[in-house]
Amino acid sequence: MANVLRDFIKRAPASPDLMVALMLLLAVAMMVMPIPVVVVDALIGFNMGLAILLMMVALYVSTPLDFSSLPGVILISTVFRLALTVATTRLILAEGEAGSIIHTFGDFVISGNIVVGFVIFLVVTMVQFMVLAKGAERVAEVAELRNGHIDANESRRRRAELEKESQLYGAMDGAMKFVKGDSIAGxxxxxxNMLGGISIGLLSKGMSFGEVLHHYTLLTIGDALISQIPALLLSITAATIVTRVTGTARINLGTEMVSQLTASTxxxxxxxxxxxxxGFVPGFPLPVFLMLAAVFAAV
Structure with missing residues (x-):
């Protein structure tokens, strides 16, 4: 058994399929085993970096089919993020700490005001759940093949491509339900975290109510936001893919948007x-509007 495990670890970096399997196994392990704080910090950084990478890939693909693995990626990243949430919750309740990233992020967001931290978390969650995840859940795709303009081979190719796109959007419909469920879980x-942390702090650690409220609120909000921001980026990624209109020109989204927005002088x-x-409306900053107008006119 040990030899099999060592062989698996050696082959994993050179085999992408093994890396995915290892990631899923790690997610399961995080749900049942205590994870050191240093490892949690590293996994949080990896989770954030993965979400940013996915969004960048979605912006630069030429067609939705260039990122046809996105539904599976959404599933795996959501499971990994939920497992990471379980690990951080265990640290918060058991040790009263959750790593430097969560503590720093919570302290930065709260800025001395607990209410501000809660409001920011609720706004991010509602935007991600009500707008992005719900809007990206399903996009109808309509295609038309006009007789006389394409030959039989081109017609078959386009029908096959349309079928693949329909399968992609159908898979995205199911994958986005995981993202919505992740928002509710958050x-x-x-x-x-709040109720458990306050109870443990008052009953087991002998802390005052003010100390307990500040300490566990900071950790809870930091943990919640550090989980919801990657989920928000993932929703943006999915929305970017499913709202793409496939055209004949294979260009990325940014190039297509800029060229079309600046096409009409x-x-x-x-x-x-x-x-x-x-800019001349009373109370509006005139220099700002004049500067923006100059930029628009110069494009």
Missing amino acids: LVVICI RALRLAAGVLVVM
Whole structure:
């Protein structure tokens, strides 16, 4: 058994499929085994980096089919993030600490005001759950093949491509339910961390109510936001993919958007004129609007 395990570890870096399997095994292990604080910090950084990487890939793919593995990636990353939440919750309740990243992030967000921290968390969660995840859950795809403009081979190729895209969007419909469930779980976890932390601090550690409230609120909000921000980035990634319109030109989203937004000089100048008028509204910062109008007119 030990030889098999060593062989698996040696082969994992050179085999992407083994890396995915190792990630799932790690997620399961985090749910049942205590994880050191240093390892938790590293896993939090990895989770954030993975979410940023996925969003960048979604922005630079030419067609949705170039990222057809996204539904599976959403599932695996959601399971990993939930397992990481379980690990941080165990640390918060058992040791009263959850690593330097969560503590620093919570302290930065709260900024001395607990209410501000809760409001920011609720806003991020609602945006991710009600707007992005729900909007990206399903996008209808309509295609038309006009007779006489394409030959039989091209028609078959396009039908096959459309079928693959339909399968992708169907898989995305199911995958986004995991993201929505993750948002709901985040709200439940924040309640568990707060109530459990306050109870443990008062009954077991002899802390005053003010100390308990500040300490565990800081850790709870830091933990919640450090989990919800990657989930938010993942929802943006999914929404970017499912709202792409497949065209004949294989270009990335940023290039396509900029080229289309700057294609009409008349529209840009009209927008610049409206900005100039808005700048003269009493109370509005005129220099800011004039600067924006100049940028629009110069494009």
